[in-house]
Amino acid sequence: MQRDDFQYKARSSQKRGKKKLFKNLPNFKKGGKNDWKKILTWCGITLLALTGLGIITISVAIAILSIGLPDVKDLDKLAISQSTTIYDREGQILYTKHGGENREYVSYEEIAKYLINATVAIEDDKFWTHPGFDPMGIARAVIGQITHSSSGGGSTITQQYIKNAFLSPEKTYTRKLKELILAIRLEQEFNKKKILELYLNKIPYGNNAYGAEKAAQIYFGAHAKDLTITQSAILASLPQAPSYYNPYGQHRYSEMTRTLDSSEITSRNIQNENDLKDNEFDRGLIGKTIVLDDEHSVYIQGRTDLVLKAMEKEEYITAAEKKTSLEELQTLEFNKYQETITAPHFVFYVLSQLEEKYGKSAFALKRLLPLIDTAYRSLVKQYCSTKIKFGIFATNTGYLVRKIK
Numbered sequence: 001m002q003r004d005d006f007q008y009k010a011r012s013s014q015k016r017g018k019k020k021l022f023k024n025l026p027n028f029k030k031g032g033k034n035d036w037k038k039i040l041t042w043c044g045i046t047l048l049a050l051t052g053l054g055i056i057t058i059s060v061a062i063a064i065l066s067i068g069l070p071d072v073k074d075l076d077k078l079a080i081s082q083s084t085t086i087y088d089r090e091g092q093i094l095y096t097k098h099g100g101e102n103r104e105y106v107s108y109e110e111i112a113k114y115l116i117n118a119t120v121a122i123e124d125d126k127f128w129t130h131p132g133f134d135p136m137g138i139a140r141a142v143i144g145q146i147t148h149s150s151s152g153g154g155s156t157i158t159q160q161y162i163k164n165a166f167l168s169p170e171k172t173y174t175r176k177l178k179e180l181i182l183a184i185r186l187e188q189e190f191n192k193k194k195i196l197e198l199y200l201n202k203i204p205y206g207n208n209a210y211g212a213e214k215a216a217q218i219y220f221g222a223h224a225k226d227l228t229i230t231q232s233a234i235l236a237s238l239p240q241a242p243s244y245y246n247p248y249g250q251h252r253y254s255e256m257t258r259t260l261d262s263s264e265i266t267s268r269n270i271q272n273e274n275d276l277k278d279n280e281f282d283r284g285l286i287g288k289t290i291v292l293d294d295e296h297s298v299y300i301q302g303r304t305d306l307v308l309k310a311m312e313k314e315e316y317i318t319a320a321e322k323k324t325s326l327e328e329l330q331t332l333e334f335n336k337y338q339e340t341i342t343a344p345h346f347v348f349y350v351l352s353q354l355e356e357k358y359g360k361s362a363f364a365l366k367r368l369l370p371l372i373d374t375a376y377r378s379l380v381k382q383y384c385s386t387k388i389k390f391g392i393f394a395t396n397t398g399y400l401v402r403k404i405k
Helices: 003-022 033-065 113-123 135-147 157-165 173-189 192-202 212-220 229-237 262-268 303-313 319-329 344-358 360-364 374-385 390-396
Strands: 084-087 093-097 288-291 297-300 368-370 401-403
Touching: 113 157, 113 192, 113 229, 113 303, 157 173, 157 192, 192 212, 212 229, 229 303, 229 319, 303 319
Parallel strands: 084 368
Antiparallel strands: 084 093, 288 297, 368 401
């Protein structure tokens, strides 16, 4: 037998081996009925395998992350708060934000329905139906992170309570996953009314007011159960950024941050807030009509406008009630602020920057040293009285805020 014959037989043997190996796979060229059944079978097996692998992976991750997590049933075992003290460069105290939380606990029934509805409408409109987390909200937040756009937060009221009560304010994916796990457990342990009660008694409303009852007393001299629609809209506006929206601070009303001349107003046809750029105005707590020139004015909504819109959308209030409340906001009187603060505009500016960078509960973590000389306090007042943003003053003079480790 010649060498070519051996090569032929070897090739024939290889072809037969390949036929046996792939004989059970579907023949895509034929496209017969049996072949499509085999395709679907293989797809089904692959899908089941991937699903099983995903479940195992998630289960292992949850088990690992659950190590050392607090028991949500133990509501009294919360992190101990400490005070944050703001000093000037001479070591004199400008302001002390109390770590001992100024709170008066009240039951769900002792909180005005208006405040409950306002909070749910603006913070978590699916609160009554979700299992502790909002999948669509999480998806929007993820997309916002990827696209660097503002598409709203993904945290529910339950998650916010967990973050404030049991976890640190660090912004990490691990902490977020732990928050999600504990939120689901809390929803399984308590009903919705109890969770709202816990949340509304825990969250900070600014000016050392923790919880709805103490906030109602400090801002309005009232009890939480007696709050009106307008007052409820104010309180529901504060938790997002208590120092920034502080009624006694510089963001009580919305303001323009840039002066527009008449020719620009006309060429851009500026008629309402939507015609303005984001960097041309600051949204305050309460909306305000801004006069642009002799012929043009624009109303810039406040945070309270957004709350009232959300309440109307969820049918908690009528259009007439919203209109009345918006009118009341323009003449609303707050209790006289009695706490003494040196250089208050600077202090509130520092606190708002801390909230933005470290979270609202970061005040209990570290003492902070703003490098501001007391000799400049009169100049600070002058800048504030002329409505020049204090942040610009701090930047131009080179003074910074740094954290002491």
